[in-house]
Amino acid sequence: MFGLQFLGDEGAWKYAVRASFGLVLFVAFRPWRWYAPPRIRDVGPAIVTGIVVLGIWILPEIKWGASTPLIQELYLRFAILPLGKLPATDVQSVYAPAVCGWGLTIVRLAGSALVIAVIEEFFWRGFLYRWVVDKHFLNVQLKDFDWEAFLMVGVLFGLEHNRWLVGILAGAAYTLLMLKTRSIWAPCLAHIVTNLLLGLYVLVSGNYVFW
Helix, strand or coil: CHHHHHHHHHHHHHHHHHHHHHHHHHHHHCHHHHCCCCCHHHHHHHHHHHHHHHHHHHHHHHCCHHHCHHHHHHHHHHCCCCCCCCCCCCCCCCCCHHHHCHHHHHHHHHHHHHHHHHHHHHHHHHHHHHHHHCCCHHHCCCCCCCHHHHHHHHHHHHHCCCCHHHHHHHHHHHHHHHHHHCCCHHHHHHHHHHHHHHHHHHHHHCCHHHC
16 A cells, blocks of 8 residues: 555656646747737637537547447557557556545646647747748748648647547547637647546546556
8 A cells, every 4th residue: 555655646746847847948948939919719619619629638538439349449559659559448557546646636637738739839830830831930920731741730739649549530630720810828838728628527437547
């Protein structure tokens, strides 16, 4: 029991330290100073996109069930890394309150939603998408669509996650939202909504396979 608690604390503390370090770097570099401020009119589309991405992320694993067992098994085997292996469903997460305590669990939830989501958007869409279009990336407008950048960033964003297929779809949704709103803050908010609701779902359902 004490060993499990220690390992849980250690793993959760590592995440807390990484998220804190990322936040410090983000604040120190202040990348938002090169962008227009957020707009109220983008809040609605961002929230809707965030909820849609949440559905894309979890529904294939919890809603198909007995009606489509073959399709669901193919998804579980080949759309989740490592390929060809069914993922575990009885995951004992180091972030569960019973393992690390509610304090570190809340840090995990807040770090994922309020820190990591924002940093990822500024990197993947604020920087990398535009850099693929033009190495002088600040010259690229947030409304400029480019197939190479769209596909490359979508695939790389997907492969960053073990659920690579829905990760690609999520990345495409966030990028299209940025292009439509011409704002980096819209995908930031959408990503925040997705990660926050996903975390709350995990805590309520105990389905820690998504964490």
